[in-house]
Amino acid sequence: MSSSSNLQLTKDGELRHFLTPEGLDRLMLERILDTADSFVVVGNQEIKKVPLLRGRTVVNLFFENSTRTRSTFELAAKRLSADVLTLDIKTSATSKGESLLDTLQNLRAMHSDMFVVRHSDSGAAHFIAEQVTPNVAIINAGDGRHAHPTQAMLDMLTIRRHKGHFEPLSVAIVGDISHSRVARDQIHALKILGCKDIRLVGPNTLMPQGIENMGVSTHNNMDSGISGTDVIIMLRLQTERMASAFLPSAGEYFRLYGLTTARLAQAKPDAIVMHPGPINRGIEIESAVADGPQSMILNQVGYGIALRMAVMSMAMSGQMQQRQAQANQTSSLSGEKKA
């Protein structure tokens, strides 16, 4: 089991960082989904704010470009009434030669309560939570090709809201599994929530070695891979994969693995289609499918804010409990000394 699980929880089993669903139990993931469900309503209210993070400082640390994830995190923090600072680190401190460690220590000195971190290195959020800022809640907004837990969980929220229970579902994840941090966390979350049939579809060049050990089946053929499935998750294909010899061309990829209306007919009639976005129309998905009735792509975006509000409020609450426990311990120790 990943050592992340210990890192993510307080002694009492409450969430204090959210780095990956791996190692968390079903109860915790269901609590995240339940909390997110309650926040979906907030977005529909006239006044969209709740005071859960009032007086707390949330710093968005984006070491890698992102528009959509960054803006949904910012919106989520604001709806929780937090003070939000968004730093595009790529163009600031680290380009002056400051190490990640030093950048973070400086930000910690500013009494931040939560860091939302996106970084191109796998394990970056884990590193920060473990070695740099044990008393700042870390929310992983994507680390290398390792994890993107809030995306995976908002996908779970989408599936649960539209399909109900996970146990009977067949889920296909199609495309660039190798470079996808989303796919890895989707697999962890689906397994933990009880899904038994998880199929990965793609050519061998995009299928990482030993992925079967995560309890999934692999399929090179799209038609048989998505046949009879309830959920099809399409992954974004980066155009640089063609230049680096993973694939010959976007055209050939679309012909073999693109989700078209005809292909979608292989899945169950009520199957839902998901995509973490941004989508490449005509490369991994046909417009008619992306905009069609089975598509959940825009619903996912809305759920993303609710889901992020949920994990931010839960991690902050866990972190506060831990700080209180530490403070109590310190005062009882100093009391003992006095006695």
Next chain:
Amino acid sequence: MKIMIRGARLLDPNQALDRVADVLIKDGVIDTIGDLSNTSIDTQVDIQVDAKGMILSPSFVDLNTCLRDLNQIQKGTIASETHAAASAGFTHLCPSPDTQPCSDSSSVISLIKSKVEGAGFCDILPVAALTKGLKGAALSNMESLSGAGCMGFSNAGYDISDNTVLLRCYEYAATFGLKVLVQAQDEKLGSGHMHAGPTATRMGLDGIPVIAETLSISRHLELMQHTGVEGHFNQLSSAKGVALIRQAKAQGIKVTADAGIAHLCFTDAKIEGYCSQYHVQPPLREELDRKALVAGIKDGTIDAICSAHQPHESAAKCAPFAATASGMAVYDMLVPLMQILVDAGELTWMHAIQALSTNSASIAKHKASSLAVGNSANLTLIDPNHHWILNEVTKISQGTNQALASQTLKARVKLTIKQGLISYAL
């Protein structure tokens, strides 16, 4: 100087020696071996050690180590790292040429040698760069460097992708009967950060597949066979790599190989949680690979065990995994790691000494030390039952990248003797 070591278990694979006896060292050589309990020599010796329960063997020769220094004193100095080597039982070291500046000229070699001599802990049999600047383009002055005392030539961790250059390197080395040492890993396939397998996939780290090693071994073996150059492979990491060496030896190719102690003891599972202390090159692989390496030592396919010691400062390991430097500071852990293998019944101390001393000396073209009367006294005394904690106080290497830091370890070197003089004493 006279040193008396009483009651140790003498192990010397050279002469299949395994017995308990007293050893008297006088004027740099082994003077007497036997039962000296009744002699009145005690009053005349400078140092007497009660070594009951300890193991006395010929001293160790390290075929792969990094001593840092020069432009890398933040990682270690020749004084600190040769001291650490002596504390691990080594008297002779073959430092890798990837120094800064790199060991491709007689002047750098003589600077390193003079610093090692000044420190006085070990002797060195340097490995020089195979190509100038380790750039894989132009041949180094191999014959001159050999004359300056270099035991062999290597391009360290820098793969020479141009077969024409590699062929000429080997032809030239063969002309003068020089040895080449290879760290076999294809540059492009080896660009990841850990072994390619389920763990790397789950953790989202770029993997280095086994074929990065096997393709490289096969290519080098072909060229070695073609040119007749004497070749040695440093730091094998995979079961398939061991099989290729076994096959080559069976075909009569002049080749030897070593494995690093870390690869004999650890697997990629240690990286779980992004533990950068286990970020090494070549990468730690799976249990079946580790077992094959141990089996290779046992059946002689792998001749030697090296330290692959690479000390780093703490900042080098304090970053997200992929951004950390590879390498482990091994000297402080080497004997305890060996003891773990012995206690697990995987190897015996006789295997260990054969691989750390007898065979590595022969590969380094150094006259192997032997526990025989009249021989120069290069000896290592190990207390296999000594329990200790590896920490800031007990460690000797300047490197802070000891994977087993803060742990209680078993076994420790009690005494290292180089040419009759004590180079390390606990």
